[in-house]
Amino acid sequence: RCLANLLRSRSFANNTLETMLRAASSTVARRAVLNSSRGLPKCAAPRMELFHASARQEEEAKAVEPASKGGLLGTGLSEWFALPIGMTAAIPLIKYEWYVINEETQLMAVFIAFCVTVYTQAGDAIYTSLDQKAKDLLKEHNEVEDKVIEALEQKLEALQANQDMVGDFEAINTMREAAYTNLNAAGAIKPKHDFKVQMEKILSMIQAEETSVAEKAKAALMEEATASVTSTFASDKALKKSALDSAIAKIKGGTDSADPVHGAFVKFFQAKAAAAKKSDDGSEEKAQREALIAKISGVAKSEGFFFSFDESGQPKMTV
Numbered sequence: 001r002c003l004a005n006l007l008r009s010r011s012f013a014n015n016t017l018e019t020m021l022r023a024a025s026s027t028v029a030r031r032a033v034l035n036s037s038r039g040l041p042k043c044a045a046p047r048m049e050l051f052h053a054s055a056r057q058e059e060e061a062k063a064v065e066p067a068s069k070g071g072l073l074g075t076g077l078s079e080w081f082a083l084p085i086g087m088t089a090a091i092p093l094i095k096y097e098w099y100v101i102n103e104e105t106q107l108m109a110v111f112i113a114f115c116v117t118v119y120t121q122a123g124d125a126i127y128t129s130l131d132q133k134a135k136d137l138l139k140e141h142n143e144v145e146d147k148v149i150e151a152l153e154q155k156l157e158a159l160q161a162n163q164d165m166v167g168d169f170e171a172i173n174t175m176r177e178a179a180y181t182n183l184n185a186a187g188a189i190k191p192k193h194d195f196k197v198q199m200e201k202i203l204s205m206i207q208a209e210e211t212s213v214a215e216k217a218k219a220a221l222m223e224e225a226t227a228s229v230t231s232t233f234a235s236d237k238a239l240k241k242s243a244l245d246s247a248i249a250k251i252k253g254g255t256d257s258a259d260p261v262h263g264a265f266v267k268f269f270q271a272k273a274a275a276a277k278k279s280d281d282g283s284e285e286k287a288q289r290e291a292l293i294a295k296i297s298g299v300a301k302s303e304g305f306f307f308s309f310d311e312s313g314q315p316k317m318t319v
Helices: 001-038 080-096 102-123 123-235 235-251 260-279 283-302
Strands: 306-308 314-317
Touching: 001 080, 102 123, 123 235, 123 260, 235 260, 283 306
Parallel strands: none
Antiparallel strands: 306 314
16 A cells, blocks of 8 residues: 555656646747747848859859758758757656756756857857958958959050060061161271271371471571571671671661672572582482381271381282
């Protein structure tokens, strides 16, 4: 009898616990349905930002696959129905000790509560932060793409500007051929012009040398004549007296008297010419000629003239 009473009391306790759990699960399920009808929070709504590395091409869009019903296990029901189902399933698990509630269960509950709290309270902030980072990355990527596109456009403009390169090179080749033709024509005339310049330079040198020798001879002759006439008048008193009388007569205006100084110079030059004619063997002129030939020959060699001179002064072409 005691054993029967114990069994009846245990069966009553189990029925009471089962009734309480059913009522609780029904209440939770009812609240879940009401909450699901009110809508999900913002942070729970799925959002998606498309991040692309190139321009969109709508015409290449793939065929849209049929969307799944979603919800709990693809049934279309709200995920909140998992809560009463889980509680209903937990009753036999706990009753038959298939699942033992201990400190690990408490730790799991605390962790789930933490995750739910972070999801509901800080979900928007976390989403905003990550979304802003994604937008910044997308902005930087677009800026880099814009720079690359700009560089490619500049390169395209350069290539388009160089489309007439063949024509430009043909024009350059035509100008080069014309320049070579003109240079060849000028090259045929230039040697003649250079030869003319060289001959003019040699003739100018010869003329300058002859002028210099003549001036030196004239200066030496005048110096010698002056010294001779001065010494003659210094030694002859009659010449001094006649020179003085001639000077006084010219001062008075007389023109008939002869000038003894002029006569002395004339007499000296006549005597000098007669002496030079008697003693002229051509040695002085030969020395002057040899010096002139040596000078113009040295200039012709040093400046690379088209000709040179031999010892006799005859020009010879060297090109």
